[in-house]
Amino acid sequence: MELSGTILAGPEYEPLEGRVVVESGTITGIEEVETASSDIVCPAFVNAHTHLGDSIAKEAGRGLSLDELVAPPDGLKHRLLADADRSELIESMRRSLSFMTAGGTAAFLEFREGGTAGVEALLEAAEGADIEPVVFGREEIDVLEVADGFGASGARDADFAAERTAARKADKPFGIHAGERDAHDINPALDLGPDFLVHMVHAEGIHLERLEDGDTPVVVCPRSNLVTGVGTPPVAELLERTTVALGTDNVMLNSPSMFREMEFVSKLCDVTDRDVLRMATAAGADIAGLNCGVIEPDREARLLVLDGDSDNLCGVQDPIRAVVRRAGASDVRNVVTPPK
Template identity: 65%
Template sequence: MHLEGTVLVGTEFEPVEGRVVVADGEIVRIEEGPVDGDDVILPAFVNAHTHIGDSIAKEAGEGLSLDDLVAPPDGLKHRLLRSASHEEKVAAMARTLRYMESTGTGTFIEFREGGVPGVEALRDALAGDGVALGERAIDAVALGRDDPDVLSVADGYGASGARDADFDAVRADTREAGKLFGIHAGERDADDINPAMDLEPDFLVHMVHAEAIHLDRLEDRGTPVVVCPRSNLVTNVGVPPIRDLAERTTVALGTDNVMLDSPSMFREMEFAAKLADLPAREVLRMATVNGAAIAGENRGVIEPGADADLLVLDGDSDNLAGARDIVRAIVRRAGAADVSRVVLGGEPVGKETI
């Protein structure tokens, strides 16, 4: 198959008029040349931090503190998850997966609560088991939580934070298994950042309260960071120093808890771009190739040999028509209504929703 339009090529998202040729789920080549139509083709998004189990409780807990909302083991989220049936959680996650897929997310890194059963519920939602919404093409990197045995079924381990438990053993297990280890750090305050970094994680999440010493350590070690600025604002913990972090290490974007924010990478990009006043191309990298690098996936970029996970926008939509800088327009103003097609693994998906 092939897609025609303005193609955003490479990690600099150079606009090239032409076509993307796809075969066997891979980008084969980019051909330059005149084309009909106004489509804009970019990599599908990589949402680098989610908690989609929260889909059972959207907009619950207004006015609660961060700890009351999500702190294990008895934050509101955890109580609601314990009270929900497997079927309820699977159905709610399946709807969120459909929304994420239809708005251009091809891959997400999920911190999945509930141990082995929690990861199995996510797998069921992806496979469409027991739900009417069907199988999804969106790809999950599932990092289990709450039980070291979760590594038998998960792609790694997502730790809640260094103050919550001793994660030395599970960190050693993930390293031995060659799997990802991520950990929340610096969300509430700076006290847990150094202990989290001492674990030598594959990536850190939040880093709202990163200080100079932490920025130096990040740069020395090359530890990537996932920021979730909309979530941080909602929980009233502050906002991450995105510009400072980006100057020191790889930064990716995540949407965090579905109970607090929609898992829309369009909204996350716009908020991050306007908050940090970073170049649009840098923010688009945070939403695509940077998250893919953390996940260890060959996607998030349009170049030969990369996975064919692609998002097609209508460049002549009422929202995007007249844009002088198409990359800036995508980052700062594009939305779900501008999506004309999503291609994951080389195949169009989500026809029922787009």
């Protein structure tokens, strides 16, 4: 397979005219040649934080606080999940996965409620879909037997030392929400030695200093933070110290659109469009341990092809800026994923 057009190549996403050569689901070469194609070829997105179970209750809970919406065990989300029919839950997640795939997302990191049964429902929803689930189970240690890792709600909710130890013993990643409501749970979360943190809206100087070795990546979800009224994460400051990836968080609060998330961050935060594209691709892939997110030889071919001659994108002068700020699902010509 060959994909031609403007290629956003390498770790810096440098635009070049040419083609990407793919064999058996792996990028084998990038050739800089003249081409008649107006397509834009970039890495497909990795959504680094989702809660897809919320697909059963989109836009529910208007006017509720963060705790009233999502805090375990009695937040609105948890009550709705407890009452949901399993087949209804699976179908609603399947529909969200279809939406994500059509919007250029090739992989996602899911914090899945419901213990082992919740993980199994998500995996059933993802069967046959052209998207890679990386599932972080919750609520019981035994979930590590079926999940790819453990996703903790937050250090204010419980002592997750046992879960952290179990994840380490199973050689699986441990992620945890931190600094979403306030700063009080950030140091306790960092003390657990997590593989990544989610949110960090209220990161302060002492916390930023602890991130300076770059060993603890952060996933930010700014649209969700806006909806819940908790503030805006210090994205630029976080990027100076560690890997920062982008997630869309609860489907109840926002559509799982990486196009919308990128545009929001690019226009709200003092970061470059190249940084934002990396947050939406390579950074999430690195956290998930996936060999994608960059167009270069020996990477998995998880690629997004945009129609550069669409009514929306024709005349674009800066393809990186166009992908981050302007493009949308209607511009997607193709999403390439490795054969299963």
